[in-house]
Amino acid sequence: MKKKDRSMYSDDSLVLHTDAYQINMIYTYWKKGLDQKPVVFEAYFRKMPFNNGYVVYTGLERLVKALQGLHFSADDLAYLASLETYEPDFLTYLKNWHLTATIRSAYEGEVMFNHEPLLQVDGPLVDAQLLETLLLNIINFQTLISTKAARIASVTTGQPLLEFGTRRAQELDAALWGTRAAFIGGFDATSNVRAGKLFNIPISGTHAHALVQAYQNDYDAFLAYAQTHHDVVFLVDTFDTLKSGVPTAIRVAKELGDQINFQGVRIDSGDMAYLSKKVRAMLDEAGFQDAKIYASNDLDENTILNLKIQGAKIDVWGIGTKLITAFDQPALGAVYKMVSIDGQDTIKLSNNVEKISTPGKKQIWRITDKKDGKSEGDYLTTSDDDPRNLETLHMFDPNHPVISKDIQDFKATPILHDIFVDGQLVYDLPDIFTIKEYANNSLNNLWDEYKRILNPETYPVDLSQALYDGKMKLINQIRNQVKEMSK
Numbered sequence: 374m375k376k377k378d379r380s381m382y383s384d385d386s387l388v389l390h391t392d393a394y395q396i397n398m399i400y401t402y403w404k405k406g407l408d409q410k411p412v413v414f415e416a417y418f419r420k421m422p423f424n425n426g427y428v429v430y431t432g433l434e435r436l437v438k439a440l441q442g443l444h445f446s447a448d449d450l451a452y453l454a455s456l457e458t459y460e461p462d463f464l465t466y467l468k469n470w471h472l473t474a475t476i477r478s479a480y481e482g483e484v485m486f487n488h489e490p491l492l493q494v495d496g497p498l499v500d501a502q503l504l505e506t507l508l509l510n511i512i513n514f515q516t517l518i519s520t521k522a523a524r525i526a527s528v529t530t531g532q533p534l535l536e537f538g539t540r541r542a543q544e545l546d547a548a549l550w551g552t553r554a555a556f557i558g559g560f561d562a563t564s565n566v567r568a569g570k571l572f573n574i575p576i577s578g579t580h581a582h583a584l585v586q587a588y589q590n591d592y593d594a595f596l597a598y599a600q601t602h603h604d605v606v607f608l609v610d611t612f613d614t615l616k617s618g619v620p621t622a623i624r625v626a627k628e629l630g631d632q633i634n635f636q637g638v639r640i641d642s643g644d645m646a647y648l649s650k651k652v653r654a655m656l657d658e659a660g661f662q663d664a665k666i667y668a669s670n671d672l673d674e675n676t677i678l679n680l681k682i683q684g685a686k687i688d689v690w691g692i693g694t695k696l697i698t699a700f701d702q703p704a705l706g707a708v709y710k711m712v713s714i715d716g717q718d719t720i721k722l723s724n725n726v727e728k729i730s731t732p733g734k735k736q737i738w739r740i741t742d743k744k745d746g747k748s749e750g751d752y753l754t755t756s757d758d759d760p761r762n763l764e765t766l767h768m769f770d771p772n773h774p775v776i777s778k779d780i781q782d783f784k785a786t787p788i789l790h791d792i793f794v795d796g797q798l799v800y801d802l803p804d805i806f807t808i809k810e811y812a813n814n815s816l817n818n819l820w821d822e823y824k825r826i827l828n829p830e831t832y833p834v835d836l837s838q839a840l841y842d843g844k845m846k847l848i849n850q851i852r853n854q855v856k857e858m859s860k
């Protein structure tokens with residue numbers, strides 16, 4: 374590859390935010406006349422992140438914004454030309470390319486499960502191939518963070534959750550979009566001011582140790598902060614939490630009285646169960662029963678749960694590193710597979726049963742009990758099937774078909790919705806509060822057994838008989854073909 378001056382190219386498009394092999398495959402398709410073949414690809418993941426019982430799906434807004442007007446810019450084409458790999462006519466073809474595919478997706482905030490499509494690209498092979506890397510990059514990360522946030526929110530049960538992760542995030546995009554994902558997943562506010570500006574997420578925060586160090590003592594620092602701010606939370610662990618920080622916070626709160634709104638103190642080190650109990654007693658005794666205790670320092674759902682078991686008196690949780698980096702599971706392994714070509718279902722076989730794809734363009738139906746609205750499971754059908762007309766729905770585990778149940782009085786709600794039709798956006802992006810509420814409702818419809826953070830029950834994701842039979846038929850057909858060929 375020829376080296377060019379990198380200042381020649383501006384970062385003016387996302388279309389090359391892809392793996393080189395996608396462009397190379399598209400080149401082959403174009404040369405061999407396959408590029409317009411109608412295909413369907415679906416994105417799904419196989420293994421639940423964090424051994425959780427569900428994911429909170431996010432990433433759609435960013436994807437929509439990336440796809441609107443996606444095109445090869447003059448600089449994209451100049452760069453590709455500099456590689457001297459592709460003939461000029463191919464670059465002209467790319468220049469004229471624009472999205473014509475239909476894209477269906479679950480809504481942002483939807484609770485989703487493994488082995489079901491989160492998103493479906495239905496259109497020419499060139500479009501489907503070009504989008505794989507970009508869409509997986511977006512939804513894998515954002516869905517992971519919103520799911521981690523939902524796990525954390527499930528143990529704080531309504532106590533305020535503040536997102537503090539920007540400094541530890543994997544760079545700028547992860548901080549910004551991760552914060553948005555965390556907000557949808559259950560956080561209440563963020564310390565990231567840009568996320569506040571761009572997404573309308575409430576911003577919130579306290580102060581750092583630097584303020585105390587700038588004054589070299591708690592008293593001068595707290596006083597200065599209180600004189601310049603109305604709603605104050607003092608960070609009390611710079612020198613000594615119980616001997617200096619908290620007594621000084623109380624002193625300043627008393628001295629300034631109604632001139633400030635003393636909201637509480639933040640503890641950022643040490644034994645937080647022990648310290649928070651002591652701090653609570655000191656604040657109460659001083660007459661500040663309403664003052665809140667904020668805690669931060671490498672917290673996650675496990676430490677929080679443990680602190681609660683120890684009777685820690687913490688009211689507000691500030692969480693950074695372990696949320697924004699999805700510390701215990703740094704990637705969601707969503708994949709993107711072709712399920713149909715030229716109207717024919719297609720499959721990817723594997724010795725690993727988990728890795729065998731389910732062929733055919735699908736719809737997911739969330740089956741809920743008409744009486745209590747709770748989810749009974751997800752039912753995958755071919756895209757032209759509609760279980761809403763059925764009196765009784767026979768649901769069976771595709772890995773163990775003898776495990777089955779017949780359901781009546783059910784409601785079936787389609788989960789995949791048209792976002793782009795023939796390349797045109799047909800979906801109005803909701804505001805972030807609507808998405809957050811959607812996520813909350815979606816989680817509320819799920820039985821608690823699927824939501825516990827340790828060893829949750831496996832939520833049923835079942836195939837319709839037609840989808841199951843089609844899969845089995847294709848597996849046998851291909852195995853026979855391979856047998857014949859190897860004779």
Ligand SMILES: Nc1ncnc2c1ncn2[C@@H]1O[C@H](COP(=O)(O)OP(=O)(O)OP(=O)(O)O)[C@@H](O)[C@H]1O
Nearest residue numbers: 641642643644645646647670671672676679680683
């Ligand atoms: N009572 C507790 N039970 C369980 N974990 C706790 C408890 N108190 C604090 N932790 C957690 O233990 C980890 C380490 O805390 P540690 O006391 O070592 O922090 P620290 O070294 O005082 O803080 P720093 O390194 O930021 O100055 C943190 O993840 C913290 O959230």
Ligand SMILES: O=P(O)(O)OC[C@H]1O[C@H](OP(=O)(O)OP(=O)(O)O)[C@H](O)[C@@H]1O
Nearest residue numbers: 537641669670671672691692693694695
């Ligand atoms: O612990 P996290 O969940 O990532 O939350 C964010 C952390 O960021 C700040 O620490 P800072 O960067 O000042 O370092 P520190 O560990 O010395 O407090 C804050 O005091 C928290 O401890």
Ligand SMILES: O=C(O)c1cccnc1
Nearest residue numbers: 537564577578579580691
């Ligand atoms: O506002 C805070 O207290 C804060 C913000 C970022 C990181 N740690 C703490």
